[in-house]
Amino acid sequence: MAAVAAQGRTVLETFPAGGPRGSWPAEKFAADRRAAGQPAEVVMDLRTDNFLVIVKAGA
Numbered sequence: 001m002a003a004v005a006a007q008g009r010t011v012l013e014t015f016p017a018g019g020p021r022g023s024w025p026a027e028k029f030a031a032d033r034r035a036a037g038q039p040a041e042v043v044m045d046l047r048t049d050n051f052l053v054i055v056k057a058g059a
Contacts, residue, residue, distance in 0.1 A: 008057040012040060015051045026051035 012033065015026040026042045030053045033040035043052050 009054040010057070012038075012053045012055060014045075014048075015053070017044070017049045017051060026053055029053050 013026070013029055015029070019025060030040040030042050033053065033055075038055060040053050040055055043054055044050075045052050
């Protein structure tokens with residue numbers, strides 16, 4: 001997915017909230033980005049029912 005800038009953040013990837021029980025793909029993706037030196041975090045977009053992996057502007 002291409003990065004999208006919105007509300008002072010860059011969205012790196014989106015993941016549906018309805019994943020298999022015990023599966024945390026957004027957290028895994030964010031952890032991989034952090035291991036690579038990018039300050040990624042996971043937030044919930046309630047409007048779309050998706051987890052977003054983001055980097056805040058200026059980070």
